[in-house]
Amino acid sequence: MIAWLLFAAALAADPAPAPAPPTTAAVAPIADTDVREFVAISARKVAGRPVGGPIASADKVLLIARDDKGFPVIAISTGFPARQSLPAPPPNIVAVVRLRQRYDTPVPGPSASDLAFVTAHRLPLFVIGEWLRPAPMWEVAWVDDAVRFRSIGDVGEIGPWQD
Template sequence: MIALLLFAAALVADPAVPSPPAPATETATAPPAIADDDIREYAAVAGRKVAGRPVGGPYATADKLLLLGRDGKGYPVVAASLGFPARQSLPAPPGGTLAVVRLHQKSETVVPGPTADDLAFVAANKLPLFVIGEWARPAPMWEVAWVDDDVRFRMIGEVGEIGPWQE
């Protein structure tokens, strides 16, 4: 019996015996350029709940940002919520972010909609961006996405109806 234990210990300690191969690691996949339906619906609900609430922190006129991801069970969640200076371009989001919701306090364009910075963010990151205007009630919402090798946006209605893609 002791000999058997010594033999087993020698096998474990012997570097000449190959160890079993490690399981294959999952390859990281990029998030889709157009948000999944559940992410779009979650962005509409979570984003419009935040519309009109004050932003705490050092920025007097801050945009609100919600970074959306999925929890361990695959459900959409707000992975991070923060205030961001309104006149700054958004940096690349951290890994695992599936979409970003940006709430603008006031309209910076002649025709309400996504700003040039919003369009540039999507072009650089190929990540869906939801823009919500806090200047009106009900708060208007647009989805900005990378579609057919170009940045396009569309209106998302108050009850989730989706408009046509625009350039």
């Protein structure tokens, strides 16, 4: 929570205008194809880069929004404690990306806190594993009144939904 507040304060001090809100009324619980492909290519470029700051074991978190022309952009990029659940994102965010340094599940994939985030906010979450190259990626979404996830390939190709 403190990380979001610090970042929001930094954004408020920046004179650059914020991206215009999307014209749609609500965020889709499953990411649009252009958002998925943007994350698959752009967010994986962040994998393996160090996180600066006082948190020794931080995950990288990217908040994805749409610019004034409707294209996906990284609106916020920050470090976040690896063992902490993500807070509710600010308005106008269409997806969240969490780059994890290590996996903490018996089989690599989304953690229980990742699934709980999507359950609570009905917002697409992409989890990228930094422990392997090429970095594995999963999309977690609210599908058919349940949280499901699927693997995403190097350029956005999708696997089947899993429970």
